[in-house]
Amino acid sequence: MPVSPSQHAAPSSDVVTQAPRRSVRDEVEQSLRAGLLSGRFVPGHSVTLRGLAQELGVSPMPVREAVRALSAGNALEIRSNGRIQVPTMTPQRLSEILTARLLLEPELAFVAAANLGSADATALRKIDDRVDESLSGGDAETYMRENFAFHFHIYRAAGSQVLMPLVESLWLQFAPFMRTVYGRVGTAALDDHHKEAIAAVRSRDAGGLRDAIAADIRCGMDLLDRSSEEGLRDE
Amino acid sequence: MPVSPSQHAAPSSDVVTQAPRRSVRDEVEQSLRAGLLSGRFVPGHSVTLRGLAQELGVSPMPVREAVRALSAGNALEIRSNGRIQVPTMTPQRLSEILTARLLLEPELAFVAAANLGSADATALRKIDDRVDESLSGGDAETYMRENFAFHFHIYRAAGSQVLMPLVESLWLQFAPFMRTVYGRVGTAALDDHHKEAIAAVRSRDAGGLRDAIAADIRCGMDLLDRSSEEGLRDE
DNA sequence: TTCGGGCAAATGTGATCACAAATCGAAGGG
DNA sequence: CCCTTCGATTTGTGATCACATTTGCCCGAA
Incomplete structure (x- = not known):
């Protein structure tokens, strides 16, 4: 709704939006x-x-x-x-995505472990509480947002400007599909490995964190296998 | 040069360009x-x-x-x-790219091996001949194009619509920088592992192909280490 | 000679328009 | 009742324009 005759959008009405240069x-x-x-x-x-x-x-x-x-x-x-x-999902495409996640994310978490401390463990605990809450409540949308926040709080610590975009790309690809899976199977069936990841972060156990992330991804794969048994819809 | 008053480009003057829908x-x-x-x-x-x-x-x-x-x-x-x-390169960014390549490409080649046969080995041999030719000739631009063709002839066979774009993204990121490296060190110093890869393709040795690709990437890493000893420029 | 200041050109951004192709709807014929 | 056909609408694409910002360059003062 172009209210203003000016061609550019109004600067959001605030005096100083503090935004560096938000296009x-x-x-x-x-x-x-x-x-x-x-x-x-x-x-x-x-x-x-x-x-x-x-x-x-x-x-x-x-x-x-x-x-x-x-x-x-x-x-x-x-x-x-x-x-x-929005892209549709096929079984082999989903399999490829999870394979790629399994190749990249555990390694990214391994690198990130060196830059994570007890403060991060506390923050992750808080996020995971909201994850569990949305899991029991069946709020798939909140769950997905908080689960993303959990993983990427870890990955961001790696400070990688190369691996991070790749992993983000993967999440963007499978996230829409997961929404439909949760809607069919329900979020209660999920048994993520966030607790082990938090423990690994707190004890600065890089290998343990890597394994926890890998287990978490494999858990998602299992969920999808279970889901496909109940009839996988592609369209 | 908008010769035609029509807003859309002329359909390349050919009767049937055969192009499905090239925008x-x-x-x-x-x-x-x-x-x-x-x-x-x-x-x-x-x-x-x-x-x-x-x-x-x-x-x-x-x-x-x-x-x-x-x-x-x-x-x-x-x-x-x-x-x-065009993005500049930093040592740690380059290190991340090669790490990511080492995570993805050998696995992609491993998957591709099942779909590669002796015909592909012959095609790869032809490409590699042009690679060697441009190596001895010092033609960096041709070398880069043919080296790309070599690797992606293999990767394409994997039929992965997920891993391929990720690997392509990595190549697009480091390729411009490699050009400057070749210009400084020269292409003669390269000792790729293409011959072993071809042999692995011909004998349908998936593990061997994976190792050859990994060795090839590590070779590139060595070249860069050598290059950085001679003074790495970032800007 | 060197360092600022200011003006002109260039650049990304957003809006709007024109057009071709595709989509969707209803009407008409089987 | 189903299928075809045709027209109106929608949609992506490319071009062009207006504008704010920045870059680049020239000129003049110290």
């Missing part, structure tokens, strides 16, 4: 990432440039670039006819 | 990827939207999206002032 495109991209990671986007559903633009109150232009950036990392799919949609 | 943006992106992988872009050099657009004979719009897509994978860097430049 509309970045805000849109972050919004889309958050939506994908929390499972607000349903796999197979098609999204439109103008639709997203109107939903976010911006012009289609920043959305176009944000969508392009996301689709470059396979977080969104651009079909041959040009339409945009 | 200008995709062509631009492929062109940029090829440029990065062959080392035509110098790290630290800044590129401009309008400059690339004029160079490729298109409007800035498709370039904008292509650059956005590449910067999403850290193949191009967008500075805080908004300017675009």
